[in-house]
Amino acid sequence: MDERRELRVQKIKDGTVIDHITAGYALDVLRILGLTGKEGLTISVVMNVPSHKLGLKDIVKIEGKELVESEVHKIALIAPNATINIIRDYEVLSKMKVKIPDILVGLVKCGNPSCISNSHEPIKPVFHVISKDPLLIQCHYCRRIMDRNDALLNLI
Amino acid sequence: MVSPKDFVGRDVLSILDFNREELDYIMDVADEVERNMDAYRGLLSGKTMAILFFEPSTRTRLSFEAAMKKLGGLTLDMGEPTRASIEKGETLTDTIRVVQNYADLIVLRHPKEGAAKLAAEVADIPVINGGSGAEEHPTQAMLDLYTIRRCKKRIDGLRIGILGDLKYGRTTHSLAYALSNYDVKLYLVSPELLRMRREVLRHISGRIEVQELESIDQVLPELDVLYVTRIQKERFVDESEYLKVKGSYRVTIDTLSKMKKDAIIMHPLPRVDEIAIEVDSTPNAVYFKQVYYGLLTRMSIISLVLGALSGK
Numbered sequence: 001m002d003e004r005r006e007l008r009v010q011k012i013k014d015g016t017v018i019d020h021i022t023a024g025y026a027l028d029v030l031r032i033l034g035l036t037g038k039e040g041l042t043i044s045v046v047m048n049v050p051s052h053k054l055g056l057k058d059i060v061k062i063e064g065k066e067l068v069e070s071e072v073h074k075i076a077l078i079a080p081n082a083t084i085n086i087i088r089d090y091e092v093l094s095k096m097k098v099k100i101p102d103i104l105v106g107l108v109k110c111g112n113p114s115c116i117s118n119s120h121e122p123i124k125p126v127f128h129v130i131s132k133d134p135l136l137i138q139c140h141y142c143r144r145i146m147d148r149n150d151a152l153l154n155l156i
Numbered sequence: 157m158v159s160p161k162d163f164v165g166r167d168v169l170s171i172l173d174f175n176r177e178e179l180d181y182i183m184d185v186a187d188e189v190e191r192n193m194d195a196y197r198g199l200l201s202g203k204t205m206a207i208l209f210f211e212p213s214t215r216t217r218l219s220f221e222a223a224m225k226k227l228g229g230l231t232l233d234m235g236e237p238t239r240a241s242i243e244k245g246e247t248l249t250d251t252i253r254v255v256q257n258y259a260d261l262i263v264l265r266h267p268k269e270g271a272a273k274l275a276a277e278v279a280d281i282p283v284i285n286g287g288s289g290a291e292e293h294p295t296q297a298m299l300d301l302y303t304i305r306r307c308k309k310r311i312d313g314l315r316i317g318i319l320g321d322l323k324y325g326r327t328t329h330s331l332a333y334a335l336s337n338y339d340v341k342l343y344l345v346s347p348e349l350l351r352m353r354r355e356v357l358r359h360i361s362g363r364i365e366v367q368e369l370e371s372i373d374q375v376l377p378e379l380d381v382l383y384v385t386r387i388q389k390e391r392f393v394d395e396s397e398y399l400k401v402k403g404s405y406r407v408t409i410d411t412l413s414k415m416k417k418d419a420i421i422m423h424p425l426p427r428v429d430e431i432a433i434e435v436d437s438t439p440n441a442v443y444f445k446q447v448y449y450g451l452l453t454r455m456s457i458i459s460l461v462l463g464a465l466s467g468k
């Protein structure tokens with residue numbers, strides 16, 4: 001590759017690289033992780049770069065952060081091809097592909113304002129995944145069907 | 157083969173929980189109830205049904221109460237919810253935990269969608285959904301099916317129009333689901349703003365022939381059944397939206413003149429002005445018979461769920 005055309009981002013020592021994010025969704029991934037930039041973590045965000053598998057993709061690299069399961073599931077909803085790379089001492093220690101679970105518990109709230117899950121009952125919102133690609137999820141309570149966009153708008 | 161045992165202890169939350177054989181069976185029992193009313197009179201003595209209506213209703217409440225009492229059972233009615241009791245803010249979860257100690261069966265009407273599902277998960281006794289928000293009203297759909305079967309002697313092969321508020325009208329959702337078990341052609345007729353919910357359409361369009369229309373006129377001569385609904389004013393979030401569609405359709409003698417002689421006109425009641433009073437006295441108007449068929453249908457479903465017929 002032509003060195004002059006390559007922008008080198010500093011490698012991270014320990015942290016997480018979220019690769020193969022659906023192009024344009026990197027900022028949503030940061031939002032899912034609750035990262036605003038003001039936490040002081042070193043973060044690099046790459047958007048709309050060429051990818052062999054996806055055409056274009058986004059990448060997010062976060063120094064000093066490990067993801068919890070619910071975060072991985074939420075990322076899967078908006079970026080179903082994402083891979084999560086754990087970096088230790090500059091090397092890729094492990095790599096996993098995100099996976100949309102069959103049932104989403106407490107990850108997304110129901111977009112139907114009249115749904116019982118949006119009132120003060122002692123329950124978490126529950127969705128059944130009826131299709132992973134394209135994403136279609138159905139509220140366990142009111143049976144409202146939501147797509148990827150609705151899910152993104154209602155992430156908890 | 158469906159048997160009464162299949163219904164014992166079951167919740168009636170959505171019409172989707174019942175397949176065609178089960179729906180047919182519920183209707184067969186309704187026929188049987190009518191034929192042998194005397195034999196059914198004491199069937200549920202010692203049983204109690206709690207009626208929890210968190211939304212104003214007279215018709216459905218009375219229908220359930222009459223059905224239970226005609227079977228010799230007791231009813232416990234929470235009464236009209238007052239603003240005060242709602243504002244005190246007890247959760248539905250807690251209400252159900254309390255009430256289930258007093259009853260063998262709960263009938264719930266609630267403004268929130270999915271409320272019956274939640275109640276059923278909390279309760280150890282069966283829950284019948286008596287209407288949840290704009291979502292569903294399964295026993296209404298059962299009685300609508302039964303009315304069609306009684307008046308037309310069959311359901312398969314009919315052409316059925318559902319006219320009106322298909323967005324907020326929960327009876328239209330449940331009826332469309334119910335009819336998708338049969339071989340019917342369904343016309344969904346509504347103003348653009350009040351089109352059928354997409355989850356309902358998604359479910360039924362793979363199962364039966366469905367056509368969406370904005371005006372009923374062109375299909376009137378084909379219809380065997382015209383099911384008319386009221387615009388659900390109280391469910392509109394935006395008053396100006398309501399004003400746009402208010403009064404946008406009306407069934408009159410003139411409408412009937414364009415229909416088959418033996419077509420029937422149905423309505424879940426209460427009606428506002430969607431059906432002219434002059435239609436009431438025609439043989440086509442069956443909306444008051446629907447009330448009677450509703451009683452038989454609810455007697456059937458209550459008996460089945462409480463297991464009163466499974467000894468036979």
Ligand SMILES: Nc1ncnc2c1ncn2[C@@H]1O[C@H](COP(=O)(O)OP(=O)(O)OP(=O)(O)O)[C@@H](O)[C@H]1O
Nearest residue numbers: 010011012013017019059061083085087090091092
């Ligand atoms: N120390 C590091 N600092 C920053 N980014 C890193 C580091 N190590 C690897 N990466 C990035 O993590 C991602 C995965 O690295 P890997 O070496 O596994 O690439 P790959 O073989 O292309 O993986 P894949 O098959 O998942 O595309 C790449 O985007 C890579 O640039």
Ligand SMILES: [Mg+2]
Nearest residue numbers: 019020051052
């Ligand atoms: Mg790669």
Ligand SMILES: [Zn+2]
Nearest residue numbers: 110115139142
């Ligand atoms: Zn819901």
